[in-house]
Amino acid sequence: MVPEKTIERLxxxxxxxxxxxxxxxxxxxxxxLAAMARVNAAQVRRDIMQLGCVGVPNGGYDAGxxxxxxxxxxxxxxFQKVALVGVGNLGRALLAxxxxxxxxxxxxxxxxxxxAKVGREFSGxxxxxxxxxxxxxxxxxxxxxxxxxxxxxxxxxxxLLCDAGVRGLLxxxxxxxxxxxxxxxxxxxxxxxxxxxxxxxxxCEREALASGAGGTR
Amino acid sequence: MVPEKTIERLxxxxxxxxxxxxxxxxxxxxxxLAAMARVNAAQVRRDIMQLGCVGVPNGGYDAGxxxxxxxxxxxxxxFQKVALVGVGNLGRALLAxxxxxxxxxxxxxxxxxxxAKVGREFSGxxxxxxxxxxxxxxxxxxxxxxxxxxxxxxxxxxxLLCDAGVRGLLxxxxxxxxxxxxxxxxxxxxxxxxxxxxxxxxxCEREALASGAGGTR
DNA sequence: GCGTATTCGTGAATCCATGCACAACTGAAG
DNA sequence: CTTCAGTTGTGCATGGATTCACGAATACGC
Numbered sequence: 001m002v003p004e005k006t007i008e009r010l011x012x013x014x015x016x017x018x019x020x021x022x023x024x025x026x027x028x029x030x031x032x033l034a035a036m037a038r039v040n041a042a043q044v045r046r047d048i049m050q051l052g053c054v055g056v057p058n059g060g061y062d063a064g065x066x067x068x069x070x071x072x073x074x075x076x077x078x079f080q081k082v083a084l085v086g087v088g089n090l091g092r093a094l095l096a097x098x099x100x101x102x103x104x105x106x107x108x109x110x111x112x113x114x115x116a117k118v119g120r121e122f123s124g125x126x127x128x129x130x131x132x133x134x135x136x137x138x139x140x141x142x143x144x145x146x147x148x149x150x151x152x153x154x155x156x157x158x159x160l161l162c163d164a165g166v167r168g169l170l171x172x173x174x175x176x177x178x179x180x181x182x183x184x185x186x187x188x189x190x191x192x193x194x195x196x197x198x199x200x201x202x203x204c205e206r207e208a209l210a211s212g213a214g215g216t217r
Numbered sequence: 218m219v220p221e222k223t224i225e226r227l228x229x230x231x232x233x234x235x236x237x238x239x240x241x242x243x244x245x246x247x248x249x250l251a252a253m254a255r256v257n258a259a260q261v262r263r264d265i266m267q268l269g270c271v272g273v274p275n276g277g278y279d280a281g282x283x284x285x286x287x288x289x290x291x292x293x294x295x296f297q298k299v300a301l302v303g304v305g306n307l308g309r310a311l312l313a314x315x316x317x318x319x320x321x322x323x324x325x326x327x328x329x330x331x332x333a334k335v336g337r338e339f340s341g342x343x344x345x346x347x348x349x350x351x352x353x354x355x356x357x358x359x360x361x362x363x364x365x366x367x368x369x370x371x372x373x374x375x376x377l378l379c380d381a382g383v384r385g386l387l388x389x390x391x392x393x394x395x396x397x398x399x400x401x402x403x404x405x406x407x408x409x410x411x412x413x414x415x416x417x418x419x420x421c422e423r424e425a426l427a428s429g430a431g432g433t434r
Numbered sequence: 435g436c437g438t439a440t441t442c443g444t445g446a447a448t449c450c451a452t453g454c455a456c457a458a459c460t461g462a463a464g
Numbered sequence: 465c466t467t468c469a470g471t472t473g474t475g476c477a478t479g480g481a482t483t484c485a486c487g488a489a490t491a492c493g494c
Contacts, residue, residue, distance in 0.1 A: 168418025201385025
């Protein structure tokens with residue numbers, strides 16, 4: 001119903017609006033928001049329409065109202081809990097990155113199979129043994145899983161999480177996870193991302209040389 | 218010319234093919250690759266066409282040839298060097314994640330403004346002061362930059378890198394970077410990603426409840 | 435050699451996202 | 465009150481990516 005990209009942009013608008021409000025601006029125009037988010041102004045207005053939020057012609061949008069509408073639209077009325085599996089370098093970085101970033105969403109449990117990590121806390125989040133996953137996820141009512149394990153374990157972990165009742169997965173392992181019905185899966189492939197940048201960087205290089213417009217190299 | 222998504226998938230196919238070859242299979246069909254990459258078989262064939270690589274009807278593709286073609290297509294003839302800025306939690310995780318993963322691509326320099334980090338090595342990559350960035354990037358011939366700084370510094374760092382001659386940027390800071398011509402920019406927004414999963418997880422939840430088909434919660 | 439079942443390559447159709455352009459509306463100035 | 469510059473909301477066109485569907489080609493069994 002609501003386009004995926006719109007959700008991503010709303011999350012971005014929210015951060016921009018927080019900053020805008022901190023600077024004291026009460027009203028904001030679509031083209032201002034668009035410039036800061038590096039998107040088209042029409043796009044911004046379309047996205048805002050999805051919220052049911054309206055602006056006034058020649059008046060713009062009320063930054064506070066907009067922020068509230070995004071919060072209400074994007075975040076749940078009840079608290080939403082997240083679990084992270086794989087407390088390696090990436091897992092710890094994600095825990096630190098996500099800690100305290102939301103009001104009604106937080107990573108409440110981490111899991112790892114390394115006994116040295118079990119029982120410790122990482123960025124305020126307790127680490128359990130993987131064996132305890134079904135029980136802990138169930139008991140805490142966790143609805144989202146983040147997978148930061150090596151590729152080999154990813155599929156297994158995904159199944160564990162889904163069986164335990166999770167409804168969304170954010171996967172950082174370099175494999176594409178299958179999508180069981182009624183579980184939303186987002187794959188973030190860091191290796192592909194760098195491969196892509198490397199490829200198009202070379203293409204830019206060639207274009208720059210061909211057109212004569214160019215950097216230092 | 219070549220679709221962005223195709224490049225991402227080729228990177229994925231490559232990893233799958235490495236595994237397939239390790240298991241001893243010589244030939245592979247488009248539908249097999251498609252199943253493992255969770256995409257459509259026609260998509261796989263289209264992507265492979267871009268390589269100029271051909272298969273034989275009813276015979277499939279030669280896994281080795283395919284792998285070589287992808288390597289040749291995706292990776293540069295000359296070595297490609299990468300710099301990472303921001304050696305925080307995320308930066309260190311990325312250094313560890315990317316270390317030794319490619320043959321003709323590697324992260325050769327890291328930068329941070331914390332004097333305690335300057336001079337040390339992280340995952341085999343030396344950390345320099347940010348002030349040294351223009352010189353080091355130039356001297357080493359680095360063509361790609363990874364930004365893992367807080368949002369506030371991201372734009373500045375991006376400009377530094379571009380001025381130093383970088384042709385591609387992979388940005389993990391929670392802001393959208395502007396795109397100067399002839400520099401390819403990829404924004405990876407972790408916060409948006411989790412927001413998106415959280416949103417659609419709730420939607421899945423509702424659907425599951427509505428349809429009666431369901432998990433444990 | 436021949437028929438059959440299977441797969442590749444690709445034109446056409448479909449779908450989704452983005453950008454353009456304009457009518458409708460508002461607030462301010464004269 | 466009237467005019468006018470400026471903004472919102474949205475129909476329409478554009479474009480890119482994905483899927484469908486089918487002709488052409490091939491391996492295999494007999």
